[in-house]
Amino acid sequence: MMEHSNVRDLVYIAAFAALIAVCSWISIPAAVPFTMQTFAVFAALGLLGGKRGTFAVLIYLLLGAVGLPVFAGFKAGLGALLGTTGGYLVGFVFAGLIYLAAEKIFGGRTAVKALAMLAGLAACYAFGTGWFMTVYAKANGPVSLGTVLGWCVLPFVVPDLVKIGLALLLTGRLKRFVH
Secondary structure, three states: OHHHHHHHHHHHHHHHHHHHHHHHHOEEOOOOOEEOHHHHHHHHHHHHHHHHHHHHHHHHHHHHHOOOOOEHHHEOOHHHHHOOOHHHHHHHHHHHHHHHHHHHHHOOOHHHHHHHHHHHHHHHHHHHHHHHHHHHHHHHOOOOHHHHHHHHOHHHHHHHHHHHHHHHHHHHHHHHHOO
16 A cells, blocks of 8 residues: 555656646746746645645756756756756745645645745745845846846736636645545
8 A cells, every 4th residue: 555655646746747847838938937837836735735746846856957958948957947047946945845834734724725835935036036136146246136026026926826826726626636
């Protein structure tokens, strides 16, 4: 029984890592591309739970780091992860860890999931923005927080809230099928 469960977990993790990759390819180019990746990350967390969902994010990042073109714009490699927008990708790990902690402490009610996703998104924004400012400043000179927020966060808030809403809706409808 335990081996069957482990295989199922691995399949779910792999499937959601692939879903994150496919959703990253659905993109509108910008300084930080508009993608469906955020939806896939939060759908993975909502459907798989914090532990397996975070593993799916880690596998996705590892695939990109070793050179598979899984990032937005079919980018890959450590250069993509270490570039200006890489912090937002790494920030998805923090979102997963926050979700996992909330799930362990407060349970799996929908309100907890929603608040954990929002807190995870805020952490992703914070980490990614700090990363962007650091990498950008090294290459181009200092940039203000307001400017970076205008480029990298404010245009994404409403679309990302909609993606979280879709992920919660999907989670509510499909959770009974994912063990």
